[in-house]
Amino acid sequence: MSRKITVAAAQIGAINRDAPKSETVPRLLALLREAGQKNVKLVVFPEVALTTFFPRHLFTSQEELDKFFEHGEDITQSPDVKPLFDEARSLNIDIVLGYAERTANGTGYNTCVYYSASEGRVLSKYRKIHLPGTKEPFEDPKAINQLEKRYFTPGDLGFKAFRAPGLIPDAAKKATAQSGESTVGKGDPILGMMICNDRRWPEAWRMYSLQGAEILMFGYNTGANMSHLWGSKPMTPEQAKVEALFHSRLVQQANSYMNACFSISSARCGLDDGKYDLIAGSSIVDPEGHVVAEAKTSEDELVVAEIDLGDCRQGKEKTFDFARHRRIETYGLIDKQTGVIEPELL
Amino acid sequence: MSRKITVAAAQIGAINRDAPKSETVPRLLALLREAGQKNVKLVVFPEVALTTFFPRHLFTSQEELDKFFEHGEDITQSPDVKPLFDEARSLNIDIVLGYAERTANGTGYNTCVYYSASEGRVLSKYRKIHLPGTKEPFEDPKAINQLEKRYFTPGDLGFKAFRAPGLIPDAAKKATAQSGESTVGKGDPILGMMICNDRRWPEAWRMYSLQGAEILMFGYNTGANMSHLWGSKPMTPEQAKVEALFHSRLVQQANSYMNACFSISSARCGLDDGKYDLIAGSSIVDPEGHVVAEAKTSEDELVVAEIDLGDCRQGKEKTFDFARHRRIETYGLIDKQTGVIEPELL
Numbered sequence: 001m002s003r004k005i006t007v008a009a010a011q012i013g014a015i016n017r018d019a020p021k022s023e024t025v026p027r028l029l030a031l032l033r034e035a036g037q038k039n040v041k042l043v044v045f046p047e048v049a050l051t052t053f054f055p056r057h058l059f060t061s062q063e064e065l066d067k068f069f070e071h072g073e074d075i076t077q078s079p080d081v082k083p084l085f086d087e088a089r090s091l092n093i094d095i096v097l098g099y100a101e102r103t104a105n106g107t108g109y110n111t112c113v114y115y116s117a118s119e120g121r122v123l124s125k126y127r128k129i130h131l132p133g134t135k136e137p138f139e140d141p142k143a144i145n146q147l148e149k150r151y152f153t154p155g156d157l158g159f160k161a162f163r164a165p166g167l168i169p170d171a172a173k174k175a176t177a178q179s180g181e182s183t184v185g186k187g188d189p190i191l192g193m194m195i196c197n198d199r200r201w202p203e204a205w206r207m208y209s210l211q212g213a214e215i216l217m218f219g220y221n222t223g224a225n226m227s228h229l230w231g232s233k234p235m236t237p238e239q240a241k242v243e244a245l246f247h248s249r250l251v252q253q254a255n256s257y258m259n260a261c262f263s264i265s266s267a268r269c270g271l272d273d274g275k276y277d278l279i280a281g282s283s284i285v286d287p288e289g290h291v292v293a294e295a296k297t298s299e300d301e302l303v304v305a306e307i308d309l310g311d312c313r314q315g316k317e318k319t320f321d322f323a324r325h326r327r328i329e330t331y332g333l334i335d336k337q338t339g340v341i342e343p344e345l346l
Numbered sequence: 347m348s349r350k351i352t353v354a355a356a357q358i359g360a361i362n363r364d365a366p367k368s369e370t371v372p373r374l375l376a377l378l379r380e381a382g383q384k385n386v387k388l389v390v391f392p393e394v395a396l397t398t399f400f401p402r403h404l405f406t407s408q409e410e411l412d413k414f415f416e417h418g419e420d421i422t423q424s425p426d427v428k429p430l431f432d433e434a435r436s437l438n439i440d441i442v443l444g445y446a447e448r449t450a451n452g453t454g455y456n457t458c459v460y461y462s463a464s465e466g467r468v469l470s471k472y473r474k475i476h477l478p479g480t481k482e483p484f485e486d487p488k489a490i491n492q493l494e495k496r497y498f499t500p501g502d503l504g505f506k507a508f509r510a511p512g513l514i515p516d517a518a519k520k521a522t523a524q525s526g527e528s529t530v531g532k533g534d535p536i537l538g539m540m541i542c543n544d545r546r547w548p549e550a551w552r553m554y555s556l557q558g559a560e561i562l563m564f565g566y567n568t569g570a571n572m573s574h575l576w577g578s579k580p581m582t583p584e585q586a587k588v589e590a591l592f593h594s595r596l597v598q599q600a601n602s603y604m605n606a607c608f609s610i611s612s613a614r615c616g617l618d619d620g621k622y623d624l625i626a627g628s629s630i631v632d633p634e635g636h637v638v639a640e641a642k643t644s645e646d647e648l649v650v651a652e653i654d655l656g657d658c659r660q661g662k663e664k665t666f667d668f669a670r671h672r673r674i675e676t677y678g679l680i681d682k683q684t685g686v687i688e689p690e691l692l
Binding site: 129130131132154155158159160161162163190197200201202203205206207209210211212213233243246247250251253254255257258288289311316319320322323325326327328329330331332333334335336337338339340341342343344 | 500546548553555556599671680684685
């Protein structure tokens with residue numbers, strides 16, 4: 001049975017600091033409708049897709065900060081965002097949407113949800129685990145702040161893969177989960193979500209591929225100038241931007257290959273407030289590590305590809321057949337040791 | 347204090363099935379002497395560097411198979427290989443050498459040793475953990491066998507990083523290992539060894555970077571035609587060779603970046619017996635994932651670069667500061683689950 005599906009990254013260009021969500025959501029809607037015309041069944045929107053990337057700013061007013069967050073239990077009922085989910089259901093397109101989440105008890109998370117059009121509900125939620133940046137503003141006045149550790153708490157939902165019903169209409173119903181039996185390539189597609197910096201951490205990908213993930217999806221807001229300010233070698237801003245895109249692509253391609261899965265990455269990009277430059281480069285990568293589609297602009301743009309989940313089989317069943325090749329008795333430090341230890345202490 | 351050091355990969359071209367070690371070791375010696383002339387302090391030789399890559403053949407005679415192995419406790423005293431270690435000591439060059447090891451109790455390992463010239467002894471031994479291939483020959487008569495799982499046992503020494511004294515003569519003595527204190531960039535360089543297929547498994551790299559590794563070293567014998575025979579898409583042999591090199595480079599570059607370390611890879615390459623084609627591409631990659639030196643041929647060739655271990659700091663202290671960013675409470679499956687499980691079971 002064919003496991004082909006048309007997917008897309010919906011890249012979003014500049015969003016200024018004062019842009020209200022009511023101005024941004026129609027841009028997302030326009031890309032969603034374009035997806036509908038192109039027979040796309042799954043659209044990935046960026047991280048914090050509804051506002052500017054506010055962790056670059058230090059807010060002293062809680063009220064001002066809270067405007068960037070979504071409040072309330074159910075994002076699909078949020079007045080500003082509801083039209084997007086309604087349209088997704090109407091067009092029969094599943095979507096991944098990133099946003100800043102404020103829970104009832106006041107905790108902030110960098111979150112995304114997977115909305116299933118066929119189910120008409122949020123099927124899975126992910127809260128970003130690898131928060132970059134700092135709690136306190138940088139001392140260097142030239143540095144652009146990255147205050148995710150200040151505004152967000154590390155995600156508490158783990159890396160949970162999930163099956164998405166309806167994506168491949170005639171997919172056999174869920175493969176029977178018998179202990180030890182391979183579920184590769186059977187039943188509804190297995191998906192997983194990450195957010196931005198997670199993609200640089202091989203543990204995140206591996207947690208998902210250990211659950212058989214066939215497509216990993218992530219949005220990102222990646223500054224174009226980090227290497228320029230932080231790197232050990234002098235770089236022009238232009239070189240630093242090339243370097244930042246190189247790193248983003250490198251980890252996406254290699255981890256897609258090493259985990260034998262497709263990946264869809266979706267950028268918030270462009271020049272926010274006319275001065276904060278973000279890399280673009282939204283892309284769809286196959287399980288052999290090749291880019292099959294990529295953004296050509298730094299603006300709102302839909303990046304589309306038809307992919308065949310059967311292409312995961314070469315990796316999952318041969319080169320990276322986990323059951324035959326992984327040696328878990330030698331990996332003990334990975335989930336026991338956070339920071340670096342002296343070699344002699346192992 | 348400068349942490350610069352000149353290192354090299356000593357790539358070795360074709361070795362035919364009937365070539366005795368006494369014919370091959372002088373080729374390694376020639377590259378070692380070239381390294382001496384170029385002020386190199388560390389030379390990495392390939393996996394199974396003393397013979398042809400014999401796991402492609404099915405042997406029915408144990409005696410014939412055993413000719414490819416090194417026997418005895420101390421490789422440095424092996425008559426065929428002793429001249430290489432003697433020369434390394436005389437030239438004050440540390441070397442990594444891969445070979446097939448037969449222990450006193452008859453177990454076979456795919457092994458490499460790190461020989462310290464300043465210490466005049468083997469400082470560390472590594473036995474390949476991720477053995478590819480199969481125990482039984484392939485049924486497809488066109489497929490080239492990969493019988494590592496038949497001839498070798500998975501390594502039992504783990505991924506142990508180690509400090510190499512003498513590599514940087516004026517390095518401060520070993521950093522005091524106090525609990526929780528960062529040892530980044532202090533004392534003698536921290537090194538780690540892998541072999542061939544290990545490089546495709548992010549767990550191997552991570553085990554070493556959790557011990558602060560600044561240079562990872564591996565040799566390889568990588569067939570040029572695996573994708574041609576196994577891949578899901580039709581490929582010519584020429585395309586398959588490009589693909590195999592692409593994958594090898596991709597994992598080396600990405601894992602060097604994600605683990606903020608240099609890496610040195612050393613190929614056995616060329617056309618063994620005039621028909622078994624191996625990829626070349628020996629290279630030295632920096633902690634930002636860039637290739638700083640690479641082989642130009644598929645023959646015996648020394649690939650040299652001066653590297654500055656200080657370049658690891660950007661990664662180890664900022665982007666990939668493990669102590670601040672890793673979330674080990676979310677990585678539990680990695681060392682507990684060998685094969686794939688159903689998503690719902692997590």
